[in-house]
Amino acid sequence: MKRLSFILVSLLLASGALLWWVSSPKARFSSLEWRSLGISGDPTRGSRMFFAGGCDSCHATPGQSDPLRLGGGLELQTPFGSFYPPNISSDRVDGIGSWREVDLANALLSGVSPQGQHYYPAFPYTSYQRMKPSDVADLFAFLRTLPPVQGRPPVHHLSFPFSVRRAVGLWKLLFFDNSGLAPDPEQSPEWKLGRYLVEGSGHCEECHTPRNFLGATKQALKLGGAPVLDGRGNAPNLTAAGLADWTKADIVEALTSGFTPDGDVLGGGMTSVVRNLARLPQSDREAIAAYIKSLPPIGGPVRRNP
Amino acid sequence: MKRLATVAVLSMLGISGAFPAADAIAQRRALMHDDGIAAKKLFDMAKGTVPFNLAVVQASLKTLATGAEKTPLLFPDDSKTGGGTAALPAIWENKADFDARFAKFNKDVAEAIAKTKDEASFKAIAPQVFENCSGCHERYKAKSN
DSSP states (O other): OHHHHHHHHHHHHHHHHHHHHHTOOOOSOOHHHHHHHOOOOOHHHHHHHHHHHTHHHHHSOTTSOOTTOOOOOOOEEETTEEEOOOOOSSOTTTSSTTOOHHHHHHHHHHOBOTTSOBOOTTSOHHHHTTSOHHHHHHHHHHHHTSOOOOOOOOOOEEOTTTTOGGGHHHHHHHHOOOOOSOOOOSOOHHHHHHHHHHHTTTOTHHHHSOBOTTSOBOGGGTTSOEEOTTSSBEEOOOSTTTSTTOOHHHHHHHHHHOBOTTSOBOOTTHHHHHHHHTTSOHHHHHHHHHHHHTOOOOSOOOOOOO | OHHHHHHHHHHHHHHHTSSHHHHHHHHHHHHHHHHHHHHHHHHHHHHTSSOOOHHHHHHHHHHHHHHHHHGGGGOOTTOSSSTTOOBOTHHHHTHHHHHHHHHHHHHHHHHHHHHOSSHHHHHHHHHHHHHHHHHHHHHHBOBOO
16 A cells, blocks of 8 residues: 555656656757847837737726837736736836846747746747747847836736646647748738738737637637637637628728728727827738738628627 | 416516616627627728718618717616626626716717718827727626637
């Protein structure tokens, strides 16, 4: 009996150690590797990445309208509990003012914090991982110019087992390919730019793709439309199955003014997306529209919540 | 006897007003639908993708005015779900703000009707009308197809 319990305990400890080992956070860059890239960031170029990425939509202090006040704290309700995006202002204590460029790179590209912990994929590094290091450096330079905001939001309120942060490492093994943007097929420069903006900083698929029970996007149904995670409506199908009646010009118009071909206006979360995209050059919105218009049909129109 | 009972129950339901909620939802959806058609015409003319026509502009603005006036009255407490409504609970939690936005929309449309004499005056006042749309749609309408 004693021998059996000894074997069982050893097995438990061994499997625990194994799980601990395979779930360990893997940052893409060491500081040496980052420095050897030899890039320097430009804050003006960085503002384009900021608005393309929509950082303020989650990280701006709620209840005020300045997108550059990034105190965090907007509650994101999901089936796993509530997430509170952190303060990413330049405050050295409550924000990311003490971060180095490589810290932002590993956060965006690997979902790993400067303390070496996993970020929850509510932070959509599953899309941001496709950003170019030079764009990350530019974004860093821009973020440094923004005002410090004091105060920390609450920690996430998640139900067990999602509250075990280390378990994200196992989730990443299953669902985070960390491969960056796949090589471009033969397409126009405008299409390639559109693809980069949609699949990278734009992170459109994070709302417009259905998720499985562990909260990972179903890549085979990418951009095919999905219910919004907080239960308030649907994010439409952006593939040819959903936008068959829209021209490329219709898509550009919707992303510029919010108005749709049938006289409606984009609402809900898209309002802040349209506000942000309005700050980009017209050519960026044209590129996004070109890529979206090229998407082959996936699925059908998502049913409205009754 | 059974038939009599059925008729009695149905009439009581009718008298008690058990169906007006569905009616309110259908009416406000119809008004919004008309708003959309009118807004599209105004929008295309403001952009210049369709030739300007003063009569069409005035008629479309009047449609928006009707909508702005009647729609906010069609949100009774028992009309929160069903009937394909995209209305969010936030409407009833923020009724004062919701009504105030419609009042402002009504005022802007009235100003546009008064000031629009030709293409130039229309294009000058049009943005003021259009900027009302997203304010409500962001907060009070469920994202939908």
